[in-house]
Amino acid sequence: MSQRSPWLEHGGALGGLRVLDISRILSGPFCTMALADLGADVIKVEDPRNGDDTRGWGPPFQGEDAAYFLGVNRNKRGIAVDLKDPECAELVRNLARTADVVVENFRPGTAERLGLGYEQVSADNPGVVYASISGYGQTGPYSAQPGYDAIAQALSGIMSVTGEPDRPPVRIGVSGADLAAGMWAAIGLLAALRERERTGRGQWVDVSLLDGQIAWLTYVAAGYFASGEVPERYGAAHPSIVPYQAFPAADRQIMVAAGNDGLWRRFAETVGLAHLVDEPRFAGNSDRVRNRDALVPLIEEALSARTAEEWTARLSEAGVPAGPINNVEQALQHPQVIARDMVTEVEHTEAGTVRAVGSPVKLSASPPQVRTAPPRHGEHTADILGALGAGEDQMARMRERGVVR
Numbered sequence: 001m002s003q004r005s006p007w008l009e010h011g012g013a014l015g016g017l018r019v020l021d022i023s024r025i026l027s028g029p030f031c032t033m034a035l036a037d038l039g040a041d042v043i044k045v046e047d048p049r050n051g052d053d054t055r056g057w058g059p060p061f062q063g064e065d066a067a068y069f070l071g072v073n074r075n076k077r078g079i080a081v082d083l084k085d086p087e088c089a090e091l092v093r094n095l096a097r098t099a100d101v102v103v104e105n106f107r108p109g110t111a112e113r114l115g116l117g118y119e120q121v122s123a124d125n126p127g128v129v130y131a132s133i134s135g136y137g138q139t140g141p142y143s144a145q146p147g148y149d150a151i152a153q154a155l156s157g158i159m160s161v162t163g164e165p166d167r168p169p170v171r172i173g174v175s176g177a178d179l180a181a182g183m184w185a186a187i188g189l190l191a192a193l194r195e196r197e198r199t200g201r202g203q204w205v206d207v208s209l210l211d212g213q214i215a216w217l218t219y220v221a222a223g224y225f226a227s228g229e230v231p232e233r234y235g236a237a238h239p240s241i242v243p244y245q246a247f248p249a250a251d252r253q254i255m256v257a258a259g260n261d262g263l264w265r266r267f268a269e270t271v272g273l274a275h276l277v278d279e280p281r282f283a284g285n286s287d288r289v290r291n292r293d294a295l296v297p298l299i300e301e302a303l304s305a306r307t308a309e310e311w312t313a314r315l316s317e318a319g320v321p322a323g324p325i326n327n328v329e330q331a332l333q334h335p336q337v338i339a340r341d342m343v344t345e346v347e348h349t350e351a352g353t354v355r356a357v358g359s360p361v362k363l364s365a366s367p368p369q370v371r372t373a374p375p376r377h378g379e380h381t382a383d384i385l386g387a388l389g390a391g392e393d394q395m396a397r398m399r400e401r402g403v404v405r
Contacts, residue, residue, distance in 0.1 A: 019032055020102045023106075026054070026179065046378070070354050077375055079378065082402075091385055094389075097121075099121075103131045103133070122204075129203060149175040149177040169233065178209065180215075243264070271299070273299070343355060349373070
């Protein structure tokens with residue numbers, strides 16, 4: 001089992017765990033940020049020239065870095081070294097020898113060419129738990145293809161069921177394939193760490209963007225398997241439940257989720273459609289699904305009489321799940337979001353106060369914490385490489401060659 005980090009001990013559920021993060025963009029950094037929030041010591045490795053690509057993905061910027069980068073790299077220490085330089089690569093391999101976890105999201109084969117593939121790292125550190133996130137996984141006919149979020153959403157069928165029925169498919173509004181892969185990788189890493197406690201051995205966690213999106217199909221795939229019917233797009237509606245969709249109120253849209261016949265009854269009584277409750281076309285959910293096109297206009301007409309906030313209050317009082325469709329600003333200002341600490345802030349030496357979304361994981365004894373801002377480019381290079389044995393003369397030579405920052 002690898003040596004525990006002597007450099008930076010945190011509280012938290014993963015305190016004392018060292019994570020070497022050689023990933024970039026979104027899927028890997030999102031995974032390692034989740035681990036860092038839970039107390040792991042995450043060391044992020046970046047190129048010394050431009051750093052993680054997302055540092056430049058703006059506007060908007062805060063200080064020198066794009067908001068995109070700041071959104072997924074908090075609670076990490078950062079080094080900037082050229083992994084293609086033999087001297088730098090050896091220093092990072094030394095760092096990998098002491099890591100509990102390594103995370104990479106290169107195209108398959110790239111980490112191996114850098115001397116940082118799973119087999120190479122585990123030969124020196126058999127207890128390492130190593131995660132590779134790629135577009136298509138480490139095996140299969142597409143494994144060598146580059147992976148992109150939008151392509152995974154397209155190939156997986158997720159886009160085919162997203163959007164309005166009479167319009168072309170659309171990608172979901174966030175990079176769901178990247179984010180899901182990061183979450184699946186975090187789950188796999190935690191499972192592998194638990195296994196290591198029993199056996200002392202690490203293992204390779206292989207996660208792909210496409211696999212993660214296929215897993216998200218869940219009940220949509222189950223419906224296809226059961227019926228042979230190819231799922232369609234329903235916009236904000238649900239293919240199997242009615243009414244379960246967005247409706248226009250007097251001022252903006254409201255989402256209603258009447259997920260069973262009891263909720264349908266309370267909903268209809270609240271919005272002035274009680275006379276429809278026992279009508280055979282709408283009595284049971286399967287009836288309402290079959291007669292969706294007749295029922296939806298009646299609901300739209302009823303809801304147009306009041307504002308979304310008024311209907312939300314009335315329906316909530318009746319026990320019917322409902323809520324206005326917020327924009328991002330409204331969502332981040334919602335009192336429940338604030339009460340759950342889902343908006344947080346941290347001080348950055350260049351950017352000032354940086355606000356970010358908090359961790360959704362609430363642990364009673366060892367809750368996640370936002371401790372530090374995302375690292376400046378190469379902020380901890382000297383400290384971390386110095387602890388590995390790189391002296392001042394060696395650091396000066398590497399800086400002169402432009403392979404460290």
